[in-house]
Amino acid sequence: MVSFQQLRQADSGSLRGAADGVRKLARELDQFGTETDRHRVGLASSWTGMDADAAGQKLTTHIQDFQNTAQSYGKVDNIVSTLAGEIDGAKQLLESAISMAPSIPGSVGQDGSVHVNWSALGPNPSPAAISRAQQNAQQVAGYIRDAVMRATAADQRAQSELVAVTGSANVRVSSGSGSTTIPAEGTDPHQVKRWWDDLSLEQQQQLINTNPHEIGGMDGVPVTARDEANRIGLAQERTSVLEQHAAAEQRLKNIGMPSGDDYHQRREYDDARRDVSRLNERIENINSIQEQLDRTDLNGSTERLHLIDYDSAHDGQAVISVGNPDTANNVVTHVPGTGADVPGIGGQVDRALAMQTDATTADPNRNTSTIIWLGYDAPDRVVPNAIFAHYYEDAAADLASFQQGLRATHEGPPSINTLMGHSYGASTVSHTAANHDLAIDNLIQVASPGGGAGGSMTANDYLAPGADNVWATRAGDDSIRWVSQIHGNDPIDFDFGGRVFPADDGGHGGYWDPNNQARGHIANIVTGQYNLVPEGRQDGAPRAFSR
Amino acid sequence: MQISEQRVRSHGARLRTVGEDAESYLRSMAGPLNQGCQGNDGFVAVSTLRQTLERLSHLTNNLALESQRTGDRVVKCAVNHATNDAQHSRGFGSLNQQLSGRG
Numbered sequence: 001m002v003s004f005q006q007l008r009q010a011d012s013g014s015l016r017g018a019a020d021g022v023r024k025l026a027r028e029l030d031q032f033g034t035e036t037d038r039h040r041v042g043l044a045s046s047w048t049g050m051d052a053d054a055a056g057q058k059l060t061t062h063i064q065d066f067q068n069t070a071q072s073y074g075k076v077d078n079i080v081s082t083l084a085g086e087i088d089g090a091k092q093l094l095e096s097a098i099s100m101a102p103s104i105p106g107s108v109g110q111d112g113s114v115h116v117n118w119s120a121l122g123p124n125p126s127p128a129a130i131s132r133a134q135q136n137a138q139q140v141a142g143y144i145r146d147a148v149m150r151a152t153a154a155d156q157r158a159q160s161e162l163v164a165v166t167g168s169a170n171v172r173v174s175s176g177s178g179s180t181t182i183p184a185e186g187t188d189p190h191q192v193k194r195w196w197d198d199l200s201l202e203q204q205q206q207l208i209n210t211n212p213h214e215i216g217g218m219d220g221v222p223v224t225a226r227d228e229a230n231r232i233g234l235a236q237e238r239t240s241v242l243e244q245h246a247a248a249e250q251r252l253k254n255i256g257m258p259s260g261d262d263y264h265q266r267r268e269y270d271d272a273r274r275d276v277s278r279l280n281e282r283i284e285n286i287n288s289i290q291e292q293l294d295r296t297d298l299n300g301s302t303e304r305l306h307l308i309d310y311d312s313a314h315d316g317q318a319v320i321s322v323g324n325p326d327t328a329n330n331v332v333t334h335v336p337g338t339g340a341d342v343p344g345i346g347g348q349v350d351r352a353l354a355m356q357t358d359a360t361t362a363d364p365n366r367n368t369s370t371i372i373w374l375g376y377d378a379p380d381r382v383v384p385n386a387i388f389a390h391y392y393e394d395a396a397a398d399l400a401s402f403q404q405g406l407r408a409t410h411e412g413p414p415s416i417n418t419l420m421g422h423s424y425g426a427s428t429v430s431h432t433a434a435n436h437d438l439a440i441d442n443l444i445q446v447a448s449p450g451g452g453a454g455g456s457m458t459a460n461d462y463l464a465p466g467a468d469n470v471w472a473t474r475a476g477d478d479s480i481r482w483v484s485q486i487h488g489n490d491p492i493d494f495d496f497g498g499r500v501f502p503a504d505d506g507g508h509g510g511y512w513d514p515n516n517q518a519r520g521h522i523a524n525i526v527t528g529q530y531n532l533v534p535e536g537r538q539d540g541a542p543r544a545f546s547r
Numbered sequence: 548m549q550i551s552e553q554r555v556r557s558h559g560a561r562l563r564t565v566g567e568d569a570e571s572y573l574r575s576m577a578g579p580l581n582q583g584c585q586g587n588d589g590f591v592a593v594s595t596l597r598q599t600l601e602r603l604s605h606l607t608n609n610l611a612l613e614s615q616r617t618g619d620r621v622v623k624c625a626v627n628h629a630t631n632d633a634q635h636s637r638g639f640g641s642l643n644q645q646l647s648g649r650g
Contacts, residue, residue, distance in 0.1 A: 006589030018583020018596065021576050029607065032569045036614065039558045039565070043621065046551035046558070051624050058617050059562070065610045066569075072603055076596070080583075083592055151590075158592035162599045202598065205591045 001224045002151045004112025004144065007094055010151070012084040019080040026073035033066030072165050079161045086154030090147045097143035104136040111327060112148065113367055114141040114302040134300045134357070141302030148304075159205070180207060182214050189405035192220025212236065217309050219405030223326045227306040231293065237312060238286045245279040252276055285316035285342040292320060292349050299353040301360075303369065309402075315377055316342030319402070320349055322356040323369035326409045330359060330368040330416045332526045333403065335395075337423030340378040348372040351512045358523035368526060375402060379424055387486060392428035399428065400436035407439050418526045420444035423480065423508065426472075427451065427487040430462075437463040442525055445472040446503075446511055446518070447480045450487030451496070457489045459498035470498035471525055473518055473536060477505040494538040501525075502536035556625040563618025569611035573604060580604075 002010075040059040043052065101108045105120040114137045121129050180203050183192050196204065208215050208225060212233035216226050251272045258266040289310055298305075303323035311317040325331040332355060336348050352370040359368035376395030379388070399419075406417060419440045421429035426448035433443050434457060443465055451457045459467035472491035474481060484490040491498050503511055503518035511518045524532040584597040 002589045006587075009586075009588070010590065011586050014583050014586055015593075016583075018580055018600075021579040021583060022600070025573070025576050025580075025607075028572050029569065032565050032614075035565050036562065039562050043555060043558045046554035047624075048549045052550070055617070055621055055624070062610065062614050062617065065606075069603060069607050069610065076599060076603070079592075080596060083590075087587075087590075155590045155592045159595045162592060162595045165599055165603075201591070202594050205594070 001228050002148055002155055003224075004094075004148055005110065007087075007090055007148055007151045010087050010091060012087045012091075015080050015084040015087070019077050019084065022073045022080070023077040026070045026077060029066050029070035029073065033063045033070065036066060037063045075165050076162065079158050079165070083154055083158040087151055090151035090154070093143060093150065094147035097140050097147060100136075100140050100143070104133055104140060106133070106137055106140070108140070108144065111367075112144050114138075114144070115364055118364055137302050138298065138300055141298075142296065145304055160209075182207065182211060183218070183220075186401070187220070189220030189401060189408040192218055192405075193222075193408040196221050196225075208232065216307075217311075219401045220408045221405075222409045223306050223308055223321065223324055226308050230307040230310055234286060234289060234293075234307065234310065238283075238290070241279055241282050241286065241312070245276065245283060248272060248275040248279055281314065281316075282312040285312040288316075288343045288345055289318055289320075292346060295346075295349075298322075299350060300357040301353045303356055305349070308371065309375055310342075312342075315380070316345075317375050317377070318342050318345050319371060319373050319375050320345070320352070321369050321371040322349075322352045323367060325369040325371060325406055325415070326411050327367065328369035328415055329366035330363070330418070330526050330528070331371070331406060331410075332359070332368065332418045332420060333371045333373050333406070335373050335376075335399065335419070335421040335425035335428050336378060337421065337425035337428070338379045340374055340425070341380075342374065345372070345374060348374065354512050354519065355522060355526070358519050359527050362520070362523035362529065363527035366527065370526075373399065373402060375399065376428065389427075389431075389487060391424065392431045392487075395428050396432040396435055399432045400438055403436075403438040403440060416441045416526065416528045418442035418444060420446060420522070421448075422446045422511065424449060426491070430457075430488075430491065433462045433464065435463075440464055441528075442469045442471060444522065444525060445470075445491045445498075446522075447474050447478050447508055448472060448487075448491050449480055449483050450485045451489045451491055458496055459491070467497050468499065469530075471501060471533075472496075472498055473501050473503045473511070473521070475503045475505050475507065475510060475518075478508050480508055490539065492539050499533075500536040500538045501533050550625065550628050552625045552629050555628075556622050559618050559621030559623075559625060561618070562621060563615050566611045566614030566616075566618060569614060570608060573607050573611060577604065 036059055040056060040063065043059070044056055047055070098108050101114065104114070104116055106114060106116045108114055116133045116137050118125070118133075121133060125133075179195075180199065183195055199207070204225060208229045209232065212229040215221055216230035216233050218226070252269070255265060255269045255272055258269045289307065289312075293305055293307060295305070301322055306321045306324060307318070308321055309317070309319040334348075334352060334355065340348060349372055352372045356368055356370040359370070375398050377391060379391050403417070403419060407414070417440045419429045419433065419438060420443070421427070423446075426445035427450055429443060430445055430448065430451040432438065433440065434451070443462060445451070459470035462470060470491070474484070474492050484492065489496050492500055501518070501521040504513075504516045506513045506516055510516055521533050524530070580600050584593055584600065587593045
């Protein structure tokens with residue numbers, strides 16, 4: 001993935017120089033082939049016999065080789081010239097977007113992030129002015145994203161075309177000091193990061209291209225590389241699954257409707273029907289993820305979406321970030337709960353976008369990346385599924401690895417990392433934090449059905465963070481309150497010992513409604529502005545809670 | 548077998564020159580091509596371009612050397628033929644003399 005800065009500094013002139021060079025070489029080699037052919041003809045008229053035949057055959061081979069290499073250089077010329085043109089186009093678009101920033105009013109940061117200059121709107125800007133500024137910022141960010149995507153697409157296209165010129169098997173991968181053997185699943189993310197860093201850029205790129213699923217799913221590999229690998233993997237998988245689906249449909253058609261007493265045919269028919277259904281599920285999951293990656297309406301956020309992990313099988317799994325957590329100052333991982341699945345991931349991404357925008361508004365000077373972590377099989381329904389613990393128990397190791405991976409790949413000073421969960425997701429984050437050191441700064445439980453860590457669990461029992469950074473909220477009309485201890489202690493309880501912040505009524509799913517005050521409080525927590533978070537009402541509190 | 552020794556020798560020498568010219572031209576282009584692969588950090592195509600050009604350069608250089616070798620062999624064939632022809636001539640001459648002496 002080409003970055004904002006890399007595109008700004010890109011030099012199409014040097015590429016055009018290379019294109020000119022290979023064009024001249026192509027012409028000369030073609031000429032050498034023609035000249036060789038002239039001498040072959042000359043020899044044929046002045047020499048006969050076995051030696052002459054052998055020489056003629058050898059020279060024919062040389063002529064073909066000269067022509068082939070000339071053609072190869074010619075292809076390189078076309079590829080590189082096209083890439084240079086695309087870079088120029090993308091840079092033009094980028095510079096045009098940057099020049100629009102003052103009219104937001106705002107500016108474009110070194111990393112391409114767009115910042116609204118809120119102070120330019122006056123001391124008390126109207127909601128309309130704020131909205132207009134956000135829309136302007138989104139438009140500029142959109143242009144920047146388009147420019148970077150155009151350059152990246154051209155770059156990737158050129159790369160694959162260049163590999164095809166000599167054949168992928170002929171392009172050597174060397175110069176890195178590391179081994180290209182991919183670490184085993186479950187390897188410590190910090191160890192994975194060291195392995196990745198030891199590879200040359202060429203080795204990394206080749207692994208992304210040849211093993212997109214392994215690289216895309218590996219905690220400890222930087223997010224931009226995982227995103228690139230997963231996008232490649234998703235496209236490849238879609239092609240493959242569609243082919244399988246067409247074959248399964250054909251098989252079903254060939255078997256035909258089974259007659260009443262043909263057991264064998266009935267069984268074959270049922271198997272084929274199951275295959276079609278399973279593949280339909282995968283196609284739906286893949287399309288749903290792709291739809292998110294393709295979306296242009298980012299609800300006011302100016303950040304790019306990254307596909308950090310996914311699995312298309314069954315209910316599907318997906319981990320999608322708004323912005324790049326590796327470079328963000330604040331990172332929020334949100335774990336959704338009961339009913340969350342990949343076909344409905346759009347609603348979860350909307351929440352991530354909302355939280356990212358809220359955090360940017362709360363602290364415009366620092367970047368926030370928000371992540372939807374649906375890397376587990378969430379319960380399908382409240383009853384009977386959500387009363388069982390195995391969903392969050394099964395999720396814990398993966399969620400812990402993911403959190404450790406975020407620390408391993410983060411660049412620059414440590415970010416403020418927040419892990420939050422909603423509903424069953426709250427039990428999931430609580431259970432995981434009680435059993436693994438997640439190196440998180442904040443834990444937020446929204447509408448929890450219990451801490452998922454036993455009846456004696458308190459806010460002091462997490463491996464991280466400390467009780468001062470264990471947060472919870474629940475709306476007064478949220479029906480989860482009737483089952484708030486189904487998975488252990490209720491984090492809203494005074495006895496639990498955490499911090500509670502208020503939320504407006506809106507039922508079980510209203511916490512991200514546009515005017516719900518909970519959004520602002522979450523934004524202040526994730527940006528580390530703890531003193532701005534008001535105290536909410538705790539169940540069983542003997543008196544007003546204060547710190 | 549028929550051969551025009553002078554013409555074959557001449558074509559062989561020119562084929563060798565084609566190979567030498569190709570090798571020389573390739574060498575002269577190495578600098579500019581290498582320069583074109585510098586910079587543009589973050590563009591994966593640039594590192595692939597470097598690898599592709601290295602690979603093509605290797606193939607082209609081998610072809611240029613092979614072309615020189617083929618030219619050499621053609622010249623050698625012509626020279627060998629001339630040498631054999633002279634030896635055969637000398638052999639025939641000697642045989643003629645011996646036969647004449649017996650007569």
